Amino acid sequence: MSQRWPIKAKADASILRQALQFPTSKRTAKNRIFKVALTECLSSYDEEHIQNTGLPTQKLNNVYSKWGVGGFGMVFTGNIFVDPKHMEYRGNSVIHPTLNTEERKDAFKKSTEVMKKDGALAIAQLNHAGRLTPINFNEHPFAPSGIKHTPLIKPSVKNAVVLLSGGLRTVYGMADVISNNIADGVGLGKPSMAEPDVAKKLLSNQYQSVVYNHLEDDYQLYVKSCMKQLNEAAATPLEETDGDLTYGITDFSDKEIAEEFKLGSKFPMHLSLNRPKI
């Protein structure tokens, strides 16, 4: 049994189970917990043939299908790049008019279907790496816009639904954010890599918090351990998990396992995000 985040107070998850309608699209998320965007780096990459780059793979669909039945109201994709010359990592998904083949459309369609299998909204996060493009993708990247973000953006977006993520770990904290009108919905990132069905568990009122990770104090190690969990989830199709969505995923709430991982990580950490060497 995994150790869960310590809680200071119990809370009822019913407010998180409420549906959320978006004022413009009129689409409805079935509850208030969403799986935030997490760059998976699980799409295809072929340096020689750009046509074969950025297609969602079976591994990516293995993860998406688990999030798809994991109880979330919405599942966001990781960054999908809109220009193959301005992507961030090998394994990013890519769309672009020059790559618009039936094969690519089918691959994205399949991903979308598995994310929506249990009624979640599937949201694509589009991105352009701009000046942050690694130099071996593009020696002369351009920035997407010279206009700076200003505090004027928010007031000009009317009827906005506000979603909050980052560090939310307990039902109490999540319910508090919504009942105090700080946000309309809450997002989970790293906890959804440890437990693809974390939303289902929290909404059921059976659990009051997400699984603990003993590496949380060291951000690099924490992220690296989560990427390991993501790749473990990707290794097994949903159908082979025998109903346990954490099947094959390392439990970093086990202190010994976390310690062992920490010692192993004293060796080069270049594997962490599969980032091209620059």
Ligand SMILES: Cc1cc2nc3c(=O)[nH]c(=O)nc-3n(C[C@H](O)[C@H](O)[C@H](O)COP(=O)(O)O)c2cc1C
């Ligand atoms: C491995 C990893 C990949 C991420 N990729 C993205 C991304 O593609 N797009 C994005 O907007 N945020 C990305 N984030 C940020 C998360 O969406 C989220 O804001 C962050 O993990 C905080 O939430 P958490 O404390 O629940 O993990 C990423 C975070 C991690 C750890």
